[in-house]
Amino acid sequence: MASDRPSMPPQALIRAVELARNGLAFAYRKLVPGRIALMELMAAGWLTQAIHAAAELGIADALADGPRSGADLARTIGADEDALHRLLRLLIAHGIFTRRRDGKYALTSMAEALVRDGDVSLRDAALFFGSPTHRAHWSQLVDAVRTGKPVGVVVHGMSFFEQMQSDRELAMLFDNAMTSIGTLSLAPLVAAYDFGRFDTVVDVGAGEGTMLIEILRRAPQSSGILFDLPDVADAAASKVADAGLVERCAIERGSFFDGVPPGGDAYILKHILHDWPDEDAGRILANVRAAMKPDARLLIIELVLPEHHRPHPGKLIDLEMLVNTGGRERTAAEYRTFLARFGFTLKRVIPTASPDNILEVEVS
Structure with missing residues (x-):
């Protein structure tokens, strides 16, 4: 039975908006002196630190129940009122928080993402990246x-x-x-692909199981296997129980460097391969290949790098991988060549309404 996929804005519309935004940014950089445009880009790191400070101070949490005056907000979070005003002045200029006509500060849609217990909170991401x-x-x-x-x-x-x-x-x-960043692409992923066509879905390196839980919710005829390191899998087990999926989702513990559970109809590697240097990523692929049935599918979810020279989040994440893990992002052509080394054929690359793509892969 096919899964109940959520509706999303048309991808063509999303791509058109992206092109328009990039075009306007490019035009602006061409119109202003190069040194000014460069200085603005160089200052972007300061904004990251300002967002980090807002997350650390808990400004969004303090405003979650409603607007506050500067004095009240400063008292609540334990900050200097003048310094807090200066921080918020910068963030407001970028649409993060707002100041009403009565002088009180309030949340915006972006600021809501900094609330600790929000539906999709990026507070921890702000704390980590800053x-x-x-x-x-x-x-x-x-x-x-x-x-x-x-x-x-x-x-x-x-x-x-x-x-x-x-x-x-x-x-x-x-x-x-x-986990919070991964949640951003969850709805676009399940909207772009029918996971319900598979009887058993194995999520390799599943983390807390957010992806697999959502798949099983929307594919009531499917079952799942959540596979990760013991401490991670133990934490995920409670999430599976809370979702009421204990009967349909097995929890298996281990390292994907040692092997993965056999017998799945589909294997998911979501944001796994990019974490590791080629040698280690190859070991993961080899273990998945050994576990797969001849007609099984491997679904790799990654930020596939485009061939164009426009901005793309994958180009930033690629350097994040270089600095931190030794991994890398790849183009579709690079994935095709890399996968072939381990007995796989890349059948198609499925774009989503998020920057993530789904690479559908078969055993060669």
Whole structure:
């Protein structure tokens, strides 16, 4: 039985809006002196830190129940009123928060995404991307470009994922940030592909299981296998139980470097391959290939890099991978070549209303 896929705005409309936005930005950069346009881009990092400060101070949480005066807001979050006004002045200029005619501060749609318990909260993402650890890594981008290696060993004496294992507070922040970011593309993904055509869906490296839970909700005839490291899978088990899917979703524990559960009709790798250098990504693919039946499908969900020279989030994330993990984003052609090395054929690339794409892959 086919899954109940949600409706989304037409992709053609979304792409047209993106082209218009990029065109206006390009035209602006051409009209102003180059040094001015460059200076504005260089200052973008300051805005990241301002958003981080707002998240750390809990400004959005303090405004969640309604507008507040500057004095009241400063008292509530424990900040200097004048300094808070200066921070909010910058954020308001970019549509994050607003100040009403009566002088009270209030949330905007963007500011709502900083509320801790919002429907889709990016608060943890703001805290992670503005954290001292993240800044320290990106400050070593020059070395990463010179060596082609991630900077964790230089900065901390260990790899990124080793650091996550040794610093549980940072790891929790990172996991929550990635979960919240992943939620942004969830509806576009289930709208773009009929996962209900498969009897058993195996989510490899599933994290908290957000993707698999949504698939099973919309595909009532399908069952799932959630596979991740023991501590992650244990946490995901409660999410599966809360969703009422215990009877249809098995929890299996292990590392995708050692093997993955056999017998699935579809295997999902969502934001997994880009995390790892080619050698490690190849080990994951080889283990998935060994587990797959001849007629099974591998569904790789990633930010497939476009061939054009316009802005695209994948180009930023590609450098994030270079700096932190040693992984990379790839074009469709690069995926096709890479997958062929491990006995796979890329059948099609399915765009979604988000930057994510679904790569449908068969066993060669």
